[in-house]
Amino acid sequence: MAASSSSTEPSNIPDYEYVDVNTKAFHVGSFRNEWLNRLKPSDFSFQQQDEDAFDANFAQEMGVSAETMAELKSLCSLDSLRCHPDDEPPDPDLVPPDSTLKTLVQRKKKQDYSATLKFFKNRHELYADELERLTVGKKPESMTDMVPEGELILTINVYYPASYERFCYVRPHMTLLLTGSHSLAELRDAICCVSDLQVCGEFSNTPDMAPDFISKDHFKSAFFFFEGVFYNDMRFPECQDISMTTIEWAKTRNFPPYSQAKMEETLFADLKIKVGFPYLYCHQGDCEHLVIITDIRLVHKGDCIDKRLYPLLIHKHRIVTQKCAVCHVFIGRWFTTNDEFAPSDPCLFCDKCFRMLHYDAEGNKLGDFLAYPYVDRGAFN
Ligand SMILES: [Zn+2]
Ligand SMILES: [Zn+2]
Numbered sequence: 001m002a003a004s005s006s007s008t009e010p011s012n013i014p015d016y017e018y019v020d021v022n023t024k025a026f027h028v029g030s031f032r033n034e035w036l037n038r039l040k041p042s043d044f045s046f047q048q049q050d051e052d053a054f055d056a057n058f059a060q061e062m063g064v065s066a067e068t069m070a071e072l073k074s075l076c077s078l079d080s081l082r083c084h085p086d087d088e089p090p091d092p093d094l095v096p097p098d099s100t101l102k103t104l105v106q107r108k109k110k111q112d113y114s115a116t117l118k119f120f121k122n123r124h125e126l127y128a129d130e131l132e133r134l135t136v137g138k139k140p141e142s143m144t145d146m147v148p149e150g151e152l153i154l155t156i157n158v159y160y161p162a163s164y165e166r167f168c169y170v171r172p173h174m175t176l177l178l179t180g181s182h183s184l185a186e187l188r189d190a191i192c193c194v195s196d197l198q199v200c201g202e203f204s205n206t207p208d209m210a211p212d213f214i215s216k217d218h219f220k221s222a223f224f225f226f227e228g229v230f231y232n233d234m235r236f237p238e239c240q241d242i243s244m245t246t247i248e249w250a251k252t253r254n255f256p257p258y259s260q261a262k263m264e265e266t267l268f269a270d271l272k273i274k275v276g277f278p279y280l281y282c283h284q285g286d287c288e289h290l291v292i293i294t295d296i297r298l299v300h301k302g303d304c305i306d307k308r309l310y311p312l313l314i315h316k317h318r319i320v321t322q323k324c325a326v327c328h329v330f331i332g333r334w335f336t337t338n339d340e341f342a343p344s345d346p347c348l349f350c351d352k353c354f355r356m357l358h359y360d361a362e363g364n365k366l367g368d369f370l371a372y373p374y375v376d377r378g379a380f381n
Contacts, residue, residue, distance in 0.1 A: 183263065
């Protein structure tokens with residue numbers, strides 16, 4: 001796309017002062033160019049600014065003299081916070097008992113409180129911490145894996161389908177960061193949804209066959225719908241254009257004409273979208289997710305700039321998982337009906353308990369029952 005000149009097309013600039021919840025539609029790539037035309041390269045460079053130049057700028061902007069700046073710097077320096085002997089490495093967990101610094105007093109309080117707790121963190125919090133530790137401000141080892149300076153970062157919320165009544169009242173979602181050079185197909189692949197893992201059928205005679213029937217491998221069609229365009233996934237020969245039904249339907253009912261494109265050939269920078277507007281992702285025929293792009297900005301040197309970690313998951317809603325009726329420990333993987341061994345009908349089992357209870361050592365089915373694979377909504381937790 002051509003870089004916009006200084007006579008800007010108003011449609012290329014998102015109107016953040018808009019009183020409604022979303023901006024007007026704008027072209028993502030042109031928006032990036034508008035910014036790059038207006039900024040100095042140093043504004044979006046990953047290079048650390050020279051310290052003296054930074055100090056001089058800072059002093060000038062704050063209207064303070066060089067002496068005041070030097071004094072401020074020494075008072076606010078990390079060295080003035082030292083509370084351990086010079087020759088010992090700092091221990092960040094050790095808070096001096098008689099500190100007067102308010103932040104340390106608070107920290108001590110927090111430490112004392114968490115020491116009284118029985119459990120520290122659950123596995124979700126540990127996972128979230130780990131995710132953050134691995135990605136925040138992450139630099140790649142090789143320059144070729146570096147997100148280029150001046151690249152766009154889009155924040156995208158993908159909501160869970162409102163197919164469960166509970167989800168009509170809360171809006172659980174996952175939040176992903178993608179760059180302007182990612183294709184819509186890459187967003188599709190990053191979206192975890194249980195309906196992709198669903199296995200349809202009764203497998204009590206052949207439980208080992210169940211993984212061969214995962215929906216994702218059989219029904220590959222999907223589309224995104226942005227601003228009147230259906231972006232279909234056509235990467236595989238078995239993909240169908242599932243937007244056609246809607247387009248034909250709309251034609252007979254005086255809707256404005258809709259068009260089609262391929263999601264694997266469309267980059268985010270090519271899109272024309274509204275920030276904050278609910279769009280649609282549809283897969284497995286009728287599993288419909290709202291997709292909202294909540295922010296578009298230039299990449300910053302403090303961002304994760306390792307390309308390989310994108311699409312970057314930064315938030316994931318947690319769902320309570322359904323546990324096995326026998327061990328109450330593992331997540332349910334099978335449910336059975338007409339089952340003489342089960343305490344209820346239907347009954348949920350983890351894989352281990354299911355097999356121990358329903359098959360002999362040779363794997364022969366015991367008794368009469370029907371077994372269906374079950375995919376828990378919290379399977380991606
Ligand atoms: Zn889905
Ligand atoms: Zn179990």
